[in-house]
Amino acid sequence: MKTLNILSGGAAQGLVRSLARAFEAETGLGIAGDFGAVGAMADRLRAGVPTDIVILTAALIATLADEGLVLRSSIADIGRVETALAVRAGDPPARAEDAAGLRTALLAADAIFVPDTKASTAGIHVAKVLAQLGITDAVADRLKIFPNGATAMRHLAESRDKRPIGCTQSTEIISTPGVVLSGTLPPGCGLATIYTAAVATQASAAPQAERLIALLTSADASELRNQAGFVSGPTS
Numbered sequence: 001m002k003t004l005n006i007l008s009g010g011a012a013q014g015l016v017r018s019l020a021r022a023f024e025a026e027t028g029l030g031i032a033g034d035f036g037a038v039g040a041m042a043d044r045l046r047a048g049v050p051t052d053i054v055i056l057t058a059a060l061i062a063t064l065a066d067e068g069l070v071l072r073s074s075i076a077d078i079g080r081v082e083t084a085l086a087v088r089a090g091d092p093p094a095r096a097e098d099a100a101g102l103r104t105a106l107l108a109a110d111a112i113f114v115p116d117t118k119a120s121t122a123g124i125h126v127a128k129v130l131a132q133l134g135i136t137d138a139v140a141d142r143l144k145i146f147p148n149g150a151t152a153m154r155h156l157a158e159s160r161d162k163r164p165i166g167c168t169q170s171t172e173i174i175s176t177p178g179v180v181l182s183g184t185l186p187p188g189c190g191l192a193t194i195y196t197a198a199v200a201t202q203a204s205a206a207p208q209a210e211r212l213i214a215l216l217t218s219a220d221a222s223e224l225r226n227q228a229g230f231v232s233g234p235t236s
Contacts, residue, residue: 001024001028001029001030002028002029002030002205003029003030003031003032003033004023004027004029004030004031004032004033004052004053004205004208004209004212005032005033005049005050005051005052005053005204005205006031006032006033006034006035006051006052006053006054006055007033007034007041007042007044007045007049007051007053007054007055007056007200008033008034008035008041008053008054008055008056009035009036009037009038009041009055009056009057009120009121009195010035010036010037010115010120010148010149010150010169010171010172011081011121011149011169011171011172011193011195011229012035012055012078012171012195012197012216013035013150013171013172013175014171014172014174014175014228014229015078015171015216015221015224015225015228015230016031016035016055016212016216017175018224018227018228019212019215019216019221019224022215023211023212023215026211027208027211029205029208031212033051035148035150036120036147036148037115037116037119037120037121037123037147037148038056038057038060038119038120038121039060039116039118039119039120040116040119040120040147041054041056042056042060042063042064045064045069045070045200046067046069050202050204051200051202051203052199052200052203052204052205052206052208052209053197053198053199053200053203053209053212053213054070054197054198054199054200055078055195055196055197055216056195056196057121057193057194057195057196058077058193058194058195058196061075061196061197061198062075064198065198068201069200069201070198070199070200070201071198071199071200071201071206072198074197074198074199074209074210074213075196075197075198076196076197076198076213076216076217077194077195077196077217078195078196078197078216078217078225078230079194079195079225079230079231079232080192080193080194080195080230080231080232081169081170081171081192081193081195081229081230081231082169082170082184082185082190082191082192082193082229082231083121083122083125083126083167083168083169083170083184083185083190083191083192083193084167084168084169084170084173084181084182084183084184084185085105085165085166085167085181085182085183085184085185086113086153086156086165086166086167086168086173086176086179086180086181086182087156087164087165087166087179087180087182088156088157088159088164088178088179088180089157089177089178089179089180091163091164091180093180093182093183094109094165094182094183095182095183096183096185096186096189097186098186098187098188099132099133099186099188099189101186102129102133102185102186102189103133103134103135105165106130106133106135106139106165107135107138107139108163109139109142109163109164109165110142110161110162110163110164111142111144111159111161111163111164111165112139112142112143112144112164112165112166112167113144113146113152113153113155113156113159113164113165113166113167113168114126114143114144114145114146114149114152114166114167114168115145115146115147115148115149115151115152115168115172116145116146116147116148117143117145120147120148120149120168121169121191121193122149122167122168122169122172122191123145123149123168125191126167126168129185129189132189133189144156144159148172149168149169149172149173150172150175150176152166152168152172153166153168153172153173153176153179154176154178156176156178156179157176157177157178157179158178165182166179167185169193169229170184170229171228171229171230173229174227174228174229175228175229181229192231195230197212197213197216197217198213199213
């Protein structure tokens with residue numbers, strides 16, 4: 001089967017998966033490619049990996065447009081995604097109403113599962129929050145760092161630690177069996193990120209890429225976006 005090649009942040013994987021069957025039925029193309037840390041995906045595009053469609057943060061898509069790597073006219077926002085806490089299914093929820101509560105929750109965990117703290121949107125933010133809370137050194141040996149949030153959540157689901165916790169984007173938590181969304185990060189510690197799609201300048205299937213963007217952003221897909229963890233409207 002011919003495929004549409006995608007490079008995407010992990011935040012969009014669940015939503016793309018939910019639309020893949022309808023897209024294939026309409027276009028005859030499957031969807032293939034990589035989902036991972038946004039910085040790594042941008043670097044793959046820059047390295048010349050064959051790509052039809054890119055889904056990354058709005059800021060990074062704008063940079064790629066400036067670099068001539070995506071078509072500015074094709075850019076469309078999908079929605080915003082919040083960074084959140086996760087626990088294993090069946091574990092008590094991790095509540096954090098404020099920064100002090102988040103600090104307590106993180107210090108109480110014996111393992112903290114997070115995405116790449118240098119290349120992923122959520123991971124970079126987690127590192128900032130740990131510094132903000134003054135607990136970077138205290139939890140350093142408990143951090144379990146993985147290439148992307150989806151991988152981190154899969155390992156959280158399988159963890160044999162007594163009190164593990166995860167922190168990544170809500171979409172990656174929702175789409176991972178065995179873990180449960182346990183609330184977004186509290187005011188002053190939160191992060192809401194706009195994710196945006198664009199057609200790659202060197203796309204070999206540009207019309208089909210445009211069609212997938214239309215499906216991802218359509219009114220008909222609003223419920224799928226909500227279920228996947230995307231929130232409509234401007235960032236507060």
